[in-house]
Amino acid sequence: MQEEDMTSDEGVLHPRDAPTDSPYTALETIVRGVEALRIPADTEWPTARLYLTDNDRQWKFSAVLVPIVARREPTILLTKRSSGLSEYSSHVSFPGGRPTESDASIGATALRESFEEIGLDPAAVRVIGSLPIHKTRKRNHAIFPVVGIVPEAAAWAAAPAEVEEIFEFPFAALLNPDLPRQYADGERAGGWYWADQPQDIWGVTAFILKSLAGLALDAAR
Numbered sequence: 001m002q003e004e005d006m007t008s009d010e011g012v013l014h015p016r017d018a019p020t021d022s023p024y025t026a027l028e029t030i031v032r033g034v035e036a037l038r039i040p041a042d043t044e045w046p047t048a049r050l051y052l053t054d055n056d057r058q059w060k061f062s063a064v065l066v067p068i069v070a071r072r073e074p075t076i077l078l079t080k081r082s083s084g085l086s087e088y089s090s091h092v093s094f095p096g097g098r099p100t101e102s103d104a105s106i107g108a109t110a111l112r113e114s115f116e117e118i119g120l121d122p123a124a125v126r127v128i129g130s131l132p133i134h135k136t137r138k139r140n141h142a143i144f145p146v147v148g149i150v151p152e153a154a155a156w157a158a159a160p161a162e163v164e165e166i167f168e169f170p171f172a173a174l175l176n177p178d179l180p181r182q183y184a185d186g187e188r189a190g191g192w193y194w195a196d197q198p199q200d201i202w203g204v205t206a207f208i209l210k211s212l213a214g215l216a217l218d219a220a221r
Contacts, residue, residue: 026175026216027074031128033215034147039130041107041146045099048106051133052142059135059142063109064096066131066147066212067120068171069154075168076212077156078205079118082164087139092201094145094208095120095163106130110146117163118156125150131211136204145208167199169209177217180210 039051045061052059067077081091095114103109107130111122125148134143158166173179179195183202192210193202201209 027068027070027171029216030068030147030212031149034128034131037129037132039132039144041110041127041129041148042105043107043130044105045103045109048133048144052135059140060098061142061144062096062098063106063113063130063144063146064094064208065110065114065120065125066094066145066208067114067125067150068147069150069152069168071152074171076171076174076209077118077120077150078167078169078199078201079158079163080165080167080199082160082162091203091205092199093205096143096146106144107146110144110148117159118166119159120150120154120156124154131208134204134208134211141204143204143208145211147212169197169199169201173197174209174213175216177213180206180213 049059049061069075069077077095078092079095081093095117096110097113097117099106099109100112103112107127111120111125111127114120114125115122128147128149131145131147134145135141136143156166158164173194173196179197180192181195183189183191183193188202191203192206193200194206194209
């Protein structure tokens, strides 16, 4: 079977322009890895809730978008949440949130929230699929990280009520296995964080980044 040509005009991948051993090659690997997980972004919410085996808890479901910008040296869009928010204020996070009745699927939630928070046009995103659901037991959050490829020409802008800053996390840092670490003590003990970064990337966001990196690093072993 012929491998799919991943070059397109819709702001996805242009591997012909990239060197063989590059972050772009790793990005292709991640795309295939997410697809292999078989958690489609169009999974409807009633079905998505069945991914949890411990449904005895009162889980608060949400979906976030993991937006990978298809530059020659790819990046991942992250936000610093507004200091005025009631939950996770000033934290570094992916755009996302809780589903509404109008959201038919986990992907629909991730795209809608991304448009509301950072003005990212849903039509510009090539949605690949979701990483495995992530649970935060302290607050009973169950999060679907929906991975999408964003064209370099796409526009985004922070909605001040929700987002203080948007920045791009370099793909090269994602692929450095020495950077994701765990806090040994203190209030954050056991939590993951990304070392040597100008932003404070830790907790759920760091764990999702680690999961994403694992798809590429495991394939390289």
